[in-house]
Amino acid sequence: MNEADIPIDIHTLKLQDWLVSRRIVPKTIQKNIRDIRTKISNALQDMPANDQLIKLLSGTNINYYHCKEIVEILKQTEKDTKSVFGTYGSQRMKDWQEILRFYEKDNVYLAEAAQIYVRNVNYEIPGVRKQMTKLEQQSDECLKRVHDLGKPEAQLLAEHALLLQQLGIKGENLREEFLQVLGNLPGLYENSIRNIGKLQEAINLFSEGSEKPCLPILRYLIEFGNTTVYQYVHKEAPLTIEEPAVKLNLSDANAVAIAASDNEIDFGGDDNGGTSSTISAEIIDFGEFTFEDNNSPLEEEDAVNLDENSADIDWGIESEPSAAVEINFDIPIEEYGIVVEGAGMDGGIAKGEQAFTILDSPSYRDRFLDEIYELEAFLCMRLYELNQLDTSSNIMFSLMDSISTYDAVSIRKMLTNIEQILGEICSEQTRHLFQLKHSPKYADLLATKLKQMMKAVDKIRDTKEVLKKRSIELMQQRVDLNPVLAELVSQTKKLQLNIENDISKRYKNRIVNLIGGVN
Structure with a gap:
């Protein structure tokens, strides 16, 4: 095989050591390169106005091959200074020709080209690509963050809408809407105990074997309904009801508009029901x-x-x-x-807590809930005893005499009725309105909660907008690096070709391959 046909393969990382080991370039050339760079900087201070020069020198690190191109351009611009002996009188041409001589001495140009080529391959080009990849990742992370913020935003909006729905308001004028929605409380109370008569059988079962009257509130509600506490205590309807005024301690920041001066709520009613606050007292x-x-x-x-x-x-x-x-x-x-005063329904004046209905009075409402929970626990115990009775042949405890008359199905039905009444009397809307009426600070707490929800939503939306803009900016930076990378790759390929050709001439035009170069 002919020696000229054998290629010379040089790894990029070992290019400089290869040139030194073949004594093509000396070991210490850094001082020479620094001197040349200084001369190039001085020469660039005095350059003619030429489009080719401007294009060549823009955004480029000048090396030996650029200097050769500059000299060729100056031969055209400085040809008027050329003498008959072939020399130029222009100082510009003399400066650049001197720079070429310094480059060619000891093959400094080849050492510098090898340094630039290795630096571009190992650091500059990978660094730009890594930066582009990082910008893409940051842009994707911003978009992902925007997508992730949609979940808490939707959750806050859903909670805000649910709370408004539970309160039965629109959230535009809180003070007036609170006062208006409190008028729905009597209807909610009546609706929650509309089926309370179904508990009579369970109350009878609870009362068997007990000599003392039990569950008085439940019995009263079944017989008379949700009357005033006054009527429950005095066994007669009041002549006049003077219910305490509703106090809503809403701060100016939470109240959209100033409420009416009269905060008292007229729940209506008739003369016999004892729920009207408009009856004139004698x-x-x-x-x-x-x-x-x-x-x-x-x-x-x-x-x-x-x-x-x-x-x-x-x-x-x-x-x-x-x-x-x-x-x-x-x-x-x-x-x-x-x-x-007359007897019977011609009672006196219901004031204070006695003006509230049983389910609207904080203390009597608690007593009502205690009784219904007590009844529920009793039925659960009886259901457990029946199950034990069915699964065990030996009765280890004595049951009440009447337990045999109630099977598990009937007791479960009683428990279902209790759960239905509890679910309605303890519903979110009823609970909110009850607290709103009897706790002066509760209105401000609700208003603050609604305001904080919307404030959090606005903050999330602002953050999403910032992230979207940031994502666009990052992608633009990524796009702006495309021409930078393309120019850097192009220059590196030219350097690679020049180095390969230079080394090839030194070895009888053998093929030279720089391995690990630019793809």
Whole structure:
């Protein structure tokens, strides 16, 4: 095989060592390269205005091969300074020709070209590609983050819409909407106990074997419904209901508009139901007492001492003795201006907690829930006993006499009725409105919660917009690196070709391959 046909393969990482080992370039050429770079910087200060030169020098690190191209261009621009002996009088041409001589001395140009080529292959090109990949990853991460933020945003919006739905408001004017929606409470209470009569059988089962009355609230609600606490306590409907005013402590930041000055809520009702707050009360006129002496002195322990200037009762405070007064009990009390309230449904005035209905009163509502939970626990225990009775041949405990009359199916039906009533009386809407009415701070808590939800949604949306813009910017930076990479690859390939040709000339034009170069 002919020696000229044998290729010379040089690995890129070993190119510089290969050139030194073949004594093509000396070991120490860095000082020479620095001197040449200084001369190039000085020569670039005085360059003619030429489009080819501008294009050649723009964004390029000048090397030996660029200097050769510059000299060729200067031969055209400085040809007027050329003498008959072939020399140029232009200082520009002299400077660049001197630079070429320094490059060609000791083959410095080849050593520099090898350094630039190795640096581009091992660092510059991989660095640009790595930066482009990193920009792509960062852009994708921004888009992924935008997608991930959609889940908490949708969750917050769903929770916000659910809370508004539970409250039955739109969220536009919280104070007015809160006051308006509180008027739905009586209807919710009535709807929640519409099937309470189905608990009568369970109450009867609970009461068997007990001598004392039990579950009084449940029994009362079954018989009379959700009446006022006054009627439950006094066994008669009130003549007038003076329900405490609803107080909503909404801060200015949470209240969209100022609520009406009258916060009292009229739940309607009739004269007999005892739920109307518009019924006029009869004024009780006690009149003025004028006792006449009828020669019937009172005993000392029963005497009532009247002040000479008023009709106040003396409850034992010592005073100056006054004349004994005798009371004629035969005189009708109507003559004294006393109006006696009637019996039955003609009651008095329901104030304070007694003006609330049983399910609307905090204390009586708790008692109602305690009773219904107690009844539920009792039925669960009876159901467990029945199951034990069915699965065990030996009865290890005694059951109540009437348990045989109720099977597991009937008890489960009773439990279903209880669960239905509990589900309605403890629904989210009822719970929110109950707290809203009886807790002054609850309105502000709800308003703050709604505001924080929307504030979090706005923050998420702003973050998504920032991430989208950032993703676009990163992708633009990635696109801007494409021409940089293309130019760098092109220059590196030219260097590779020049190095291979230069080495090939030194070895009788044998083929030279730089392995591990640019793809």
